[in-house]
Amino acid sequence: MSLTFTPPHHDLTYMAPLSEQRADRLVSFLAAGQPGSVLDIGCGWAALLLRVLEAVPDAVGEGIDLDQEAISHGQSVAVLRGLTDRVDLHVDDARDLAGGWDAVICIGASQVWGAPVEEAQPLPYAAAFAALRALVSPGGRVVYGDGIWSSPPTPAAIAPLAGREDEFRTLGEVVDLAVAAGFAPLAAHEASLDEWDVFESGYAAAYARWLAEHDADDPDVAQVRELADRQRTAYFSGYRGVLGLGYLELLAV
Template sequence: MPTFTPFHRDLTFLAPLSETRAARLVRFLAEDEPSTVLDVGCGWAELLLRVLEAAPGARGLGLDLDEQSLAYARERAAARGLSERATFEARDACEVTGTFGAVTCIGASQIWATTQDDDRPMDYIAALTALRGLLPRGGRLVYGEGIWSAPPTPAATAPLAGRDDEFVAMGNLVQMAEANGLAVVAAQEADLDEWDAFESGFTAGHARWLAEHEPDHPDADEVRALTARQHTSYFDGYRGILGLAYLQLVAV
């Protein structure tokens, strides 16, 4: 099995998220000067680190199962003088309890899924209910999750879960948030440029590998096939159909 450079080499976040949008989300989370900030499914926690920079009185907790991402999060925290205020724990985030002044959860609703099947509908309500339970009234939440930007087609669903009800449209998601004790301050979605940059990040490591190895290397066919599958899934499949909603929410 060929090994590739880690995604953080090519991606700032493990989500379709531009610098402009990230700055807006950070401002929203830091504005009330929370004393505690939680990032569930934090990955390498770039957003959490930026919130801690913007809210100098805050302590942050990042939870993820991926040790390699957490190791990089700790390295970045140390390089930015944030180690004293940032804690990263490798554990299942569905076990987290307590209340936090600000919470972020981007692309990680599967944490609260009732089944671990890959082909289930997204359980937004389980995630929103759990996240609401971690906030006091007035606490802020950034919730980022997949939605349908356009009606799903067979070509779009085939490389995903293969079902039209895997995701909902933005309007449905907004209603779910409101029905679960969360007022919507802003509801926006990633644009195509953010998606293209994100998807490119998945194949950039393959391109680098191909440039560094001979074309007849025993693993080269596999790398070319991985790249082709990713490109077909996205460009011929879910590009412009799979979206990513960013909800800025306040607990009410």
């Protein structure tokens, strides 16, 4: 029997190290362009997309992700917020998308345009920016967010990740790649350590909850403890303060 944990949305507002203050900023950036259409690639349960639609009453949105459970939760939230007639959330492959969007959100989804994750290749920033630029017309707005090195990678940091120092780039290097792809950065900023702590704690909370809800002699306890220990060690003894997440507010030029 496979283990069943509470889904991430039970403990996280966003599937990223993203505070409400930073989310407000990103929503305001997108809403300022008064977009008629907004696309969210790798939307998860579409928390940010739904906020943009609430901020721009005339906009319609589409969110795609490969996680059916996350999509289903996003659909239920859209119902509660009265947005079902303005948003389409579904499982799909971003590589099949066509252009024509006024605004695009892409946070933690650059790997879509790269090699399979199992191959442990560097994050394909350039390919992601090229694909995003093709989706919007000049003047279109893009919120991009993905992993960066906040400080030089250490052996302990890269071990639980892809195991390579060139997996990520610095924030400045990522900004340069965005410019080369046809964007003008309006702003670039980075998730704080507090945002990371909240995110990692929320992501791992499902293990703690499972252990608290099962007897100590449950046959799966050892496996769940190992999963929890591995995640905790990877973060606190590995990439905490080394792996960051950069956010870019981009205008297509």
